[in-house]
Amino acid sequence: MKSRDRVKAYGEVFTPRYMVDQMLDLVSEDLETAPDFVDKTFLEPSAGDGNFLVAILRRKLQAIEKHYPVKDWPQQSLFALASIYGIELLEDNHQEAQAIMLAEFLGFYRDHGIHAGTETDLQKAAAFLIDTNIVRGNTLTAQTVEGDDIQFSWWHRIEGQPRMVQREPFTLASLRDNAGFDFTVYATYRPCRIEFVHHEEKA
Numbered sequence: 069m070k071s072r073d074r075v076k077a078y079g080e081v082f083t084p085r086y087m088v089d090q091m092l093d094l095v096s097e098d099l100e101t102a103p104d105f106v107d108k109t110f111l112e113p114s115a116g117d118g119n120f121l122v123a124i125l126r127r128k129l130q131a132i133e134k135h136y137p138v139k140d141w142p143q144q145s146l147f148a149l150a151s152i153y154g155i156e157l158l159e160d161n162h163q164e165a166q167a168i169m170l171a172e173f174l175g176f177y178r179d180h181g182i183h184a185g186t187e188t189d190l191q192k193a194a195a196f197l198i199d200t201n202i203v204r205g206n207t208l209t210a211q212t213v214e215g216d217d218i219q220f221s222w223w224h225r226i227e228g229q230p231r232m233v234q235r236e237p238f239t240l241a242s243l244r245d246n247a248g249f250d251f252t253v254y255a256t257y258r259p260c261r262i263e264f265v266h267h268e269e270k271a
């Protein structure tokens with residue numbers, strides 16, 4: 069807990085690490101061993117300081133290390149980031165959640181002696197995906213704190229082109245709506261290599 073007031077106002081009580089791990093053990097196949105584990109999507113609707121999000125990322129990165137050659141790590145680790153979504157109402161928690169995700173991602177490369185500095189597309193793409201997927205807003209109203217619709221994106225792989233991604237934005241509201249995703253309403257993006265996704269080239 070950060071404060072009693074925040075517990076009362078926002079129900080802010082953080083799940084301890086051991087419990088996060090026990091809960092993720094229940095979906096370990098999706099996280100670590102299924103053939104398409106990298107792309108299995110997770111949404112944390114009350115992300116707090118990112119304790120679930122980072123544990124999900126850590127497990128996916130460890131599984132990538134195990135199942136893929138080093139040359140594929142950049143693309144697979146970025147697709148792993150692209151599969152993890154979060155929403156958090158409070159500014160400090162939201163910032164912590166984004167920061168801890170980037171630190172985990174960069175720590176993975178640092179631990180393996182692979183350069184992923186601020187000038188690299190790897191870090192820029194990672195920061196962009198985290199920024200786009202982990203949003204500050206209200207899950208109940210599906211709106212940002214500014215009152216706009218919360219917008220997410222699907223990051224589709226392109227068959228036969230393993231490094232390429234096709235971004236398709238949609239609103240959280242449409243995800244919950246019987247009418248289905250409102251993909252067509254939003255900007256369309258050119259397919260691109262996932263390391264260059266932060267360039268946001270429009271179609």
Ligand SMILES: C[S@@+](CC[C@H](N)C(=O)[O-])C[C@H]1O[C@@H](n2cnc3c(N)ncnc32)[C@H](O)[C@@H]1O
Binds near residue numbers: 082155157206209
């Ligand atoms: C019980 S804590 C859980 C945090 C984290 N999921 C965990 O298990 O440790 C709930 C979190 O949801 C956030 N929250 C409360 N109402 C929310 C809402 N309507 N939309 C998004 N986040 C909300 C709070 O700020 C708090 O960080």
